[in-house]
Amino acid sequence: MSADGIDLMIVLPAFAAGLLVLATHIPLGAQVLRRGIVFIDLAIAQIAALGVIAAGSLDFDPHGWTVQVAAGVAAVLGALLLTWTEKRWPDVQEAQIGVLFVLAATAGLLLLAHNPHGGEHMQDLLAGQILWVSYDQLILPAIGAVPILAVLAAFHNSLGRLGFYLVFALAVTASVQLVGVYLVFATLIVPSLAVRHYPERRRLPIAYLVGIAGFAAGLVLSVLIDLPSGALIVWCLALLAMLVHALGPDRPVPS
Template sequence: MIDNLIFLGPALAACIILAGILSYFGNHILTRGIIFIDIAIAQIAALGTMIGILLGFAEESAAVQVIAYIFTILIISFFVMMRSRKTDISQEAIIGIIYCVALGLALLLAEKIPGGSNYITKTITGNILWVTWGQVLITFIIVFIVGIIHYFYAKKFIEISEAIRDKKPMESFKFPELIFFITFGFVIVKAVFIQGIFLVFILLIAPAAIARLFTQNWHKRFVWSWIFGILGSVTGIYISYEYNVSNGPAIVCLLGFFVFIAAFIRIFQKMRDKKIISQMVSNVKKMEK
């Protein structure tokens, strides 16, 4: 048992830290309704890493990360710019196209790197088990700094996200908006490197979605999404260890199923409430008669 814990220690720590920050960001993402931008950004970050490797840098080197950051920041500024323009093609379509072309390019490059299709699998599954304590520390520092920035801007960010949801025009928000996306980009690059595209995506969306189903209050949403994100990650790692399946996908499937179950519970609750209310209404009408 102790041996297992030592072996799984860095993986657990990394997942808990990243689940914390990603499910926090997820609440903003979900409120803004920009769900698929994340998967596109994550794919671009992975593509940047891949190009870095193709240029001959080592997989863990700073150069590769810098390239990944540049790619990510470019694509994020493109999305922010695009939002204020009117185009013939819907934004959703543009996001889809970017995702598709980026993945296509990654697949083409995979042919040029030795063991490339292995690398494609890795961007899908991540490699949490090979995380070192050093990486955990770096991740923690990044998350800590991002957390402090977000603590100070918390009200502003919530204001912006709600303004975007309500489709209000926004002029005075430019600077905090930039900070939001830059911190987001930093976290995503780090997270994709450790966890792979799909785990990052699901940690962003799933815990926030579950929380959103049951409460409107921002504070409660943050707390519940943390609970679900961390609980899902830890349980997923445990299941993957016990039953010998890859751990990233195990967490993704687990959290995904949680969302479906929560959504159906919510729908049935609402149906029941409606029934009770309509019964009460009809009772009142009967009494009046």
């Protein structure tokens, strides 16, 4: 397929979904790195995915608000549990996050064990189906992103442990269903890694540019060469992040 043949009716809603996810995940990813709890996003994303699977096993409408609620409740419960474990055993918090991720992932496998389409459903939740997102699916996540961005702007780096985990859980809930677990992790961590040695005032703008360019390149390539969009976006994000990091300062510099 030539570049002129790209179906913008497919690419543009997917790109809009990517922008919506990046809006909240770039600042959250910066805080994740600052707090040193890198794998929290995988754990919370997997718990939200478990909520989606549980809702599906109860025959809820896969595109209805009940699935959003189920995913949100699961993610918030996971956030509350991680808040408690960090307070109780802070020295092993990263290990506890890993254990919670494994438990959520295997619980999903058990719930889907007798579902004839279980493997396909699990793949959709992990790798996502961003290329087939519709504008209607973006309405609720867009509404939810507004208070999340407001809280992040108001409190910046002063969010407490519980507040951070709850905001994080709510942000991840919607994005998992839009782009999948892998892209949730990539959008949170990869752009922030790319700019960690840049002056602080430049980190967010450059991280946003890395994210936007990564989504755009991955979506266009997925249409041109007919490969899975989610996987291509992850690779585009990673390659762009490596380039941006290589072009940046060699060590932290004063803001």
